[in-house]
Amino acid sequence: MGAEPRSRQETLALRKQLIGSSCKLFFPEDPVKIISAKGQYMYDENGNKYLDCINNVAQVGHCHSEVIRAAHQQNLALNTNSRYLHDNLVDYAQRLSNTLPKKLCTFYFLNSGSEANDLALRLARQYTKHEDILVVDHAYHGHLTSLIDISPYKFRNLEGQKEWVHVAPLPDTYRGLYREDNKDPATAYANEVKKIIDQAQQKGRKFAAFFVESLPSVAGQIIPPPGYFQKAAKHIHSAGGVFIADEIQVGFGRVGKHFWAFQLQGEDFIPDIITMGKPIGNGHPVSCVATTKEIAEAFSATGVEYFNTFGGNPVSCAIGIAVLDVIEKEQLQLHALQVGSFLMELLNQQKAKHPLIGDVRGVGLFIGVDLVQDQEKRTPATEEAAIIVTRLKEEFIMLATDGPGRNVLKFKPPLCFNAEDAKLVADKLDKILTELEKREA
Amino acid sequence: MGAEPRSRQETLALRKQLIGSSCKLFFPEDPVKIISAKGQYMYDENGNKYLDCINNVAQVGHCHSEVIRAAHQQNLALNTNSRYLHDNLVDYAQRLSNTLPKKLCTFYFLNSGSEANDLALRLARQYTKHEDILVVDHAYHGHLTSLIDISPYKFRNLEGQKEWVHVAPLPDTYRGLYREDNKDPATAYANEVKKIIDQAQQKGRKFAAFFVESLPSVAGQIIPPPGYFQKAAKHIHSAGGVFIADEIQVGFGRVGKHFWAFQLQGEDFIPDIITMGKPIGNGHPVSCVATTKEIAEAFSATGVEYFNTFGGNPVSCAIGIAVLDVIEKEQLQLHALQVGSFLMELLNQQKAKHPLIGDVRGVGLFIGVDLVQDQEKRTPATEEAAIIVTRLKEEFIMLATDGPGRNVLKFKPPLCFNAEDAKLVADKLDKILTELEKREA
Structure with a gap:
């Protein structure tokens, strides 16, 4: 409101003081302060640009x-x-x-x-x-x-x-x-x-x-x-x-x-x-x-x-x-179908490559990647899912998990999410899964 | 949305067709179509200006x-x-x-x-x-x-x-x-x-x-x-x-x-x-x-x-x-106190004059005028209250009733409501109460 913007730490401290703690933050240990957004991208106070793969509220894109x-x-x-x-x-x-x-x-x-x-x-x-x-x-x-x-x-x-x-x-x-x-x-x-x-x-x-x-x-x-x-x-x-x-x-x-x-x-x-x-x-x-x-x-x-x-x-x-x-x-329904199919294809390629991916399922831009410790038993890879989401955040990609085992990566981005964005997130996922597999090997 | 505005009758017909009938209109027999508002005033499709005495949501005035x-x-x-x-x-x-x-x-x-x-x-x-x-x-x-x-x-x-x-x-x-x-x-x-x-x-x-x-x-x-x-x-x-x-x-x-x-x-x-x-x-x-x-x-x-x-x-x-x-x-709290007190004063003058008013109570711009058929028994004057509200609407003043007997005129206007508005509504109320008393005499 005209005043000097608060530092992230100051905002966090005030939030802890004033807002009921049942209202959780993403990444509570190291939360993100977002100050602006446009389309499928969000920007933090340092100008970092995040790809938003999860905001199904900003349906036609942030700040349309x-x-x-x-x-x-x-x-x-x-x-x-x-x-x-x-x-x-x-x-x-x-x-x-x-x-x-x-x-x-x-x-x-x-x-x-x-x-x-x-x-x-x-x-x-x-x-x-x-x-x-x-x-x-x-x-x-x-x-x-x-x-x-x-x-x-x-x-x-x-x-x-x-x-x-x-x-x-x-x-x-x-x-x-x-x-x-x-x-x-x-x-x-x-x-x-x-x-x-x-x-x-x-x-x-x-x-x-x-x-x-x-x-x-x-x-x-x-x-x-x-x-x-x-x-x-x-x-x-x-x-x-x-x-x-x-x-x-x-x-x-x-x-x-x-x-x-x-x-x-x-x-x-x-x-x-x-x-x-x-x-x-x-x-x-x-x-x-x-x-x-x-x-x-x-x-x-x-x-x-x-x-x-x-x-x-x-x-x-x-x-x-x-x-x-x-x-x-903007024909966003058709766009969701096309980009969603392309993203499914890319994710299925990752599935073929990485044993951590047990299932890729979805329609349009509603997609889940079910992570498993074991392809046969389908044991939820809960811990790995959490690591992946945190690593993706470090790569400036916002993704989250869901499911009773908190092991399903959920994609539900603004519908303007495009093929290039899909490529980026699939590549980053590839990189992180490869890191994880090396670490576990 | 750019198209020719609908007539009031057309809007009403569509509303009856499309909106659940549990959602009631003010004056369902002859509802008002409001197309704009500013401060404590609302305007219908014919340019008529209504004094809004009841919208306690538009607290600092419509469209501030x-x-x-x-x-x-x-x-x-x-x-x-x-x-x-x-x-x-x-x-x-x-x-x-x-x-x-x-x-x-x-x-x-x-x-x-x-x-x-x-x-x-x-x-x-x-x-x-x-x-x-x-x-x-x-x-x-x-x-x-x-x-x-x-x-x-x-x-x-x-x-x-x-x-x-x-x-x-x-x-x-x-x-x-x-x-x-x-x-x-x-x-x-x-x-x-x-x-x-x-x-x-x-x-x-x-x-x-x-x-x-x-x-x-x-x-x-x-x-x-x-x-x-x-x-x-x-x-x-x-x-x-x-x-x-x-x-x-x-x-x-x-x-x-x-x-x-x-x-x-x-x-x-x-x-x-x-x-x-x-x-x-x-x-x-x-x-x-x-x-x-x-x-x-x-x-x-x-x-x-x-x-x-x-x-x-x-x-x-x-x-x-x-x-x-x-x-x-805008010091609206102080304003509410001052204008509210003035309105109470005017309403109490009406009470002294009209036996239909049993009680005037309120604080700031939250005021009730309790209408009674009989000052001793305090029987709710339900029918009279409805007539008054309808007559006030004809005079381009929006007021409503409340209470289990639907006999209490309620004032809860936007806080920018002023002394002139108070005078206007008190005068109109005086006129309508006088009409009613003549009719009943």
Whole structure:
């Protein structure tokens, strides 16, 4: 704010003093101070340029001029709540509806993926009049009380599992219950869903929803076998529940072939509710829930108003529209498909060369590199993954790990990430893996 | 977005088609389309100028140039998550800590008041290892699952009261249990808190928190008697719980005499947790929780990370800092005190003149006018209140009602609201009340 910028050490000291320590830093021992960013690059206080392979919020690239211009123009005119009529709200809803199956025609706007997932829960419960929620193992759906409860990734370390929460096996064909050698893993995993529903129903439980990320992310960049959602949807529908697809991390063109990740399951699959967050405002706090007329009507039938102070304000909607414009104009979905395929190719070349890489999986610019200590046993190479990420940081590349074993390198860069960037990160990975193998030899 | 603006009817039709009908409009029969705003004024598509008496989000005035400039400058440089070090985050926390008692020294940043209240719940429960929450009647704390549960204003119309929720009488000295004729209403209402705690404890319940707005707003612009919080805090502390002051609607200088509304209770009162929202970003989605070192440490002792994707990003923090700057530079707290006192004076003149006004109460620019059918019985004049608000809209003044009887006119304008605006609304109110009385005579 005009004053002399603080040194990194001073900023760190103030952060430790003032900010709750549950809010973690990347590389807590030696955190990075970022002061500016553009496209897929971030810059620290010394002018070092980092390649950002992980920020799936800055979807169309950090500080995109069109998005910033839209925000500024609308900020100059009006920013108020949605109790007044405004064109941006309906224009944005209309634009989103153009990307979705006709059935998903009613919209709610909010400020974060967590708010969206919480509203999805409320919609499902109001519509079904049931309480129970089925999730997949290692899932993470947000930081709110209601979402910690449905996130095995979190609740296992906190209060534990509530009686209304049920956990199905993660449909992971690399290290899950049914693997690449299974003839029909979609059916096998869907049968697990059915089994859990049946068992719970026998105890008198009633299901409101199957709540699942279209591509489970913190669970380790998982690509569920196509057809799994259709079969699981059939089972949850039979139990009177709805299917909620969490697209917060993976929607908006990231998967390349489609605009929405749930569409990877097949043309015939349509969820009952989808939730959107992270990328939709390119960093601005905005999120959305889309659902069917029937579910929306059941929700409003209570007569109770849903009011979200900032949700659907003209600035958030202007930004959302600008993000959609940029994705279209710059053909970022196609770009994600092409660069993602190229990066997969490069990573598969590394896999052929380095025994530490057990699996390379992904679609578009959502890719996981599963590191193993042993190709047969697929033991997670947790320590090696941490070393690689730290070494990459020293090479000015931002990458992170995920998965229950923290051994999956996750790529989810801004969609403007290009072939040259892909080449750079693959080369650096090659170099570091070679170093590691030499050290271990 | 460059296209011909839609007609109001067209916008309304699209809204009905695309937006969940639980999201209500002001004046649903004849809603207002607002296309721009400046200071305390809003403009519709025909250029009509409305005086805004209710937007407590646009705290320093709609579209304030300094706030917009801060947003734009930071948007041009960087908007990313708080896993990297950034000065804005620590600067903002430091600025907020300067407004607070030393004890409240740890900060969490989020995107909405609802997110803040949910985190406050999590903090209280983690710290106390208890579950139960005590609230006051008619309270509203937000739209999330966990907050509907602690909001009698909402849960009474939905699933009802959870076994872990306890409701104390609203400390309303005009139409509550203990009134202006009670010698010590603070103690009388605090004893009710004690009674409820005692009864619940006898059933084995354990309290995590007393959760209360510093000035209950949707409950009808209530001013709790000074000293009530101290005494209630003693009781909740004895039960092992903490005191959470919800400042979302009422903080940031609105009450005039103090920066925070809880300070109206007396110099000796400090909550254990306070939550902030609505006004802090002047419309930008930002919110905050401030708490003690001990509570923050208990929360992080679980080892579980708290990550909020957009929370504490450099843009939200830059905006937050700019809002604090404007409040200081323009002396808006003092202004709220002066204009608020003047408006109270004018409204009390109306009270002397019109039997429909039963009570005028308020501090700074947080004022309620309680309309009654009968001065003795204090029967809420619900219908008259609705007529007045509609008539005021025809006079281009935006006012709204609140309270369980929807009979309390609530004033909570942007803080730049001035003496001339106060005069205008008092005159219009006089005119409309006179009309109403003639009609009823």
